[in-house]
Amino acid sequence: MLLFSRKHSNAVMSMKIIVLGDLHYPREGKLFHQFLDLIKKENIDLILLCGDILNYGNVQYLRVFLSKIHKRTEAKIIAVMGNHDFWLSKNMIRRGLNSWNLIDVYRGVFKEYGDFPLWDKELIVDDIGFAGVPGWYDYSFADWKFRMNRYILDSGYYMGYQWNDFIFTRFNMKVEDILEIHLKNLRNQLDRLRKSNVEKVVVLLHFVPLREFIKIRNIKEDFWNAYLGSEKLGSEILKYSDIVRYVFFGHTDKRNLSRKALRVNWIYFINVDVSHNLSNMFIFYF
Ligand SMILES: [Fe+2]
Helix, strand or coil: CECCCCCECCECCCCEEEEEECCCECCCHHHHHHHHHHHHHCCCCEEEEECCCECCCCHHHHHHHHHHHHCCCCCEEEEECCHHHHCCCHHHHHCCCCCCHHHHHHHHHHHHCCCEECCCCCEEECCEEEEECCCCCCCCCCCCCCCCCHHHHHHCEECCEECCHHHHCCCCCCHHHHHHHHHHHHHHHHHHHHHCCCCEEEEECCCECCHHHECCCCCHHHHHHHHCECHHHHHHHHCCCCCEEEEEECCCCCCCECCCEEEECCEEEEECECCCCHHHCEEEEC
């Protein structure tokens, strides 16, 4: 699908793109206002959002979020959802909604503003392909040397803390099966982009795609690594090294990661979780 084109005669001008994840609107109010100030000043063509757009799935918040951005910039938004975006309110659960239903809800609202959430369809803007899915975790980053088992991981309850996805999401399937649906969608998008002869592709994810980013501290807190992402995301993307140039992801930042960026083959994997600092965003011309 072609979102828009900036082609002027035969020349394709490079686009100024800002990439960030984890704004958690409206939780991080100050951060969001810093972001709004920035996009008003900078002449941005595209905003890429790597999930956790909202703190939980809420249509009204999403409309406010998008309208505040569009008041300040002409830039279009391309986004993937994050785990927080799949969190259901009590009211939604009462109405029988599950987390999968939120994909269509988000898609509808983004469409109202001329924006594009990536899920099962890729996108081409000028000569750049965009593919993306949130991804999920399959415990491939879990550190099994701690006293844990599958039951503890699936409960998300450890040392008095709770991994909230198990309280607020309803996917009604095992984590590996959730991830598999995301991987299939990503593969299909990348296959179609390859066939369309696009030479450069940007992939958006929410979850961590490579084990190399996981920080092992040999402390009990390493338990939470289980929920950071999956090595299957990275290995799938590396099969498309001929076209993929950038992979952006959020969900966690350098507090829990060993590095901000890594190049594998010709692909740059870059973390852009801004939930603790807006400077972790990435601005580039492409
Ligand atoms: Fe997240």
